Amino acid sequence: MPRAFVQPMESPNHTNLDPSVFFLLGIPGLEQFHSWLSLPVCCLGTATVVGNITILVVVATEPALHKPVYLFLCMLSTIDLAASFSTVPKLLAILWCGAGHISASACLAQMFFIHAFCMMESTVLLAMAFDRYVAICHPLRYATILTDTIIFRIGVVAMVRGSILMLPCPFLIGRLSFCQSHVIPHTYCEHMAVVKLACGDTRPNRVYGLTAALLVIGVDLFCIGLSYVFIARAVLRLSSHEARSKALGTCGSHVCVILISYTPALFSFFTHRFGRHVPLHIHILLANVYLLFPPALNPMVYGVKTKEIRERVVRVFQRGQGTGVKVSE
DSSP, rough: OOGGGOOOOOOOOOOOOOOTTEEEOSSSSSSGGGGHHHHHHHHHHHHHHHHHHHHHHHHHOGGGGOOOHHHHHHHHHHHHHHHHHHHHHHHHHHHHHOOOEEHHHHHHHHHHHHHHHHHHHHHHHHHHHHHHHHHHHHHHHHHHHOOHHHHHHHHHHHHHHHHHHHHHHHHHTTTOOSSSSSSSSSSOOOOOHHHHTSSSSSSHHHHHHHHIIIIIIIIHHHHHHHHHHHHHHHHHSSOOOOHHHHHHHHHHHHHHHHEEEEEEEEHHHHHHHHOTSSSSSHHHHHHHHHHHHHHHHHHHHHHHHHHHHHHHHHHHHHHHHHHHHHHHO
């Protein structure tokens, strides 16, 4: 076992507990509101599961939706489901029962998967921007560029990239000693929240965290922005106003998802590193908004703004109702 997890531990009530266990405190300063906060968390978790499973089922059962943009959407839904299952069950246990105890290995695993899934999601959003760029700027080459093989490789790259960038994290955490407290003032095992509990030199962890964030958020946002610059140039060259509106309309859902995903991520990142006077509960609320809202809202955005998905969802439900009527007869 890494020496990080064999030091004496403090619990909230200062009793001697298993030194290989951490305690997630929840949202410090808002403990009296935990039960109320569990209601929106539960609703967002339910919306995440229902919405993303609906997207996966509709795309899988409708051959007309077996296109690159919808295959990327399925990747996004799968990642959102996995990220939700990594956070929501433990979060609800903390808010409902105060069950914040988590083993060291489980804490490391949660830390790895949460951050890795966020990095994978960012990669998929970048791939979706590339999809829109090819569709609008090179429409005649769309089918030859974004083949099934290329899409599969992009999915593999997203998984490998997120995993490799997070691979150093458990080892960097494992070298630390926690000589004072194992009480994490957070709702999940967030990397910097754990690092702040450590004794000794934490500069390698801080440099790693900043570098990983810049390599993902910085590089991906730059590339997404660049793709939309090329898209805007191509659209402005179109002579017809109707053609321009149609071309921009195909990007609407993706732009909304980008804003939903990156806005809370950037707020959380900057307040965490530069907002020294921002209350701790604001930091934690922003971190949870970043984890909970995008997975719940992404399928709603695509379901409402994408005509093909909207029509197929209605058709699937009508088909289910028709089957139910036949069975009852």
